[in-house]
Amino acid sequence: MVSFVRTVLGDVPAGELGITDAHDHLFIRSxxxxxxxxxxxxRAGRALREFRELGGRTVVQWTPYGMGREPEALVALARETGAHVVAATGFHQAGNxxxxxxxxxxxxLAELFVTEVTEGIGSTGVRAGLIKVAGSFHVLDAHAxxxxxxxxxxxxxxxxxxAxxxxxxxxALDVLDLLCGELGVPPGHVILGHLNRSPDSAVHHEAARAGAFLGFDGPSRANHATDWRLPEVLAALADAGYGDRLLLGGDTVVPETPGMPYLLRRLRPRLELALGEKLVEQILTAxxxxxxxxxxxAG
Structure with a gap:
């Protein structure tokens, strides 16, 4: 069976995604x-065009319900740039x-999510391609x-x-216990974001062994062990046989974030030196x- 990804312009064969920013935001407010x-x-158009010029093909926007997704603008940008853009349904932490x-x-919520995936976001007819939710710090609170x-x-x-x-x-492991253990979601349909912000190799390996996808997304701030440890973290996971579980994203959240062009202009060459071009291509594409x-x- 051919697998498909749901973009704002319709379903496309998964093999056509090309180089993918697996976690980003063209629009978001909180x-x-x-x-x-x-x-x-x-601004969003400039970022997306620059990403395309650097070889990028697909951007997955994780902005959920009620946080300024701008579905019609996503459609306009996808048409203008030729990029595949995936929109999200879902619900973030309560404080948003x-x-x-x-x-x-x-x-x-379940009815809302189903409607936005199958029929469209509001009256736009733009269908979401993923469901974004959020955990809380070290635990899963009642809202999560x-x-x-x-x-x-x-x-x-x-x-x-x-996502x-x-x-x-x-x-991460509490999320998998709930979603995959209790609620029966196949782990291969769960993407865990921001694992770079807690470089706990035991957790990373256990989550990968369970079959989830591991997202490393967003350039580092001084208090996040992201950029400088990322090559060794990814190499350790790949050496353990989990190279097919890894994803990279820019996670543009506020205007000063380097974002999706940074992912390909700065991070990709650095990772290619450390990991080899073949593995980096797999992480960004396959x-x-x-x-x-x-x-x-597809529907």
Whole structure:
């Protein structure tokens, strides 16, 4: 069976994704980051065009419900640049939403996720290709468990992969215990994000052994052991036989983030020196094609 990825312009064969930024944001806003919104169409267009000029083909936008996804702008950018763009449904940590939104939406999250994957986001007709949820720091609080249960239900009905924001890279194994152990989501349809922010090799290897995809996304800040340890972390996982589980992303969250062009201009050459071009190509191309494919055929 041919596998497909759901983009904002429709379903495409997974093998056509090409070089993929597996976790980024062209548009996002949150009350937790006042004044740091990504809501500039011109800026987003420049970033996407530069990514394309560097050889990039696909960007997976992890911005979930209620955080400024701009689905119609994503369509316009995909058409203008020729990029594949994947939009997300899903629900982030509670602090990103008003009390009114939480009261209105939490009781029907699974229905919302299914609708946005199968019919479209709002009245736009732009369908989401993944379900994004979030853990909490080192544990899964009640909100996280509610959103993940809804995500699992929606996955079973749609086949859409589940992408998980791990707070500072923590609670990965708790996420897998819930989603895959209790709720029956195949681990190959779970993407764990921000593992670079908690370079715990034992957790990384256990998560990879379970069959999940491991996302290393976003350039380092001084208090995140990201860039300077990333080559050795990826090499250790590849040497243990988990090279097919690894993903890379730019994770542009605020305007000063280097973002998706940085992923290919600066990070790719560095990793090629440390890991070899073949493995880096697999991480950027073959692995995303599997990670973001919908279970079953296109609709």
């Amino acid at each position: 009350p937790l980051l006042p004044g740091l919104e990504l809501d500039d169409l011109e 939403y008003s009390a009114e939104t939480l009261d209105r939406v939490l009781g029907s 468990r509610t959103t993940m249960r809804a995500a699992a239900e929606a996955h079973h009905l749609t086949g859409a992969p589940i 998980v924001h791990l707070e500072l890279g923590t609670a 692995n995303p094609a599997r990670a973001f494919a919908l279970a079953g055929s």
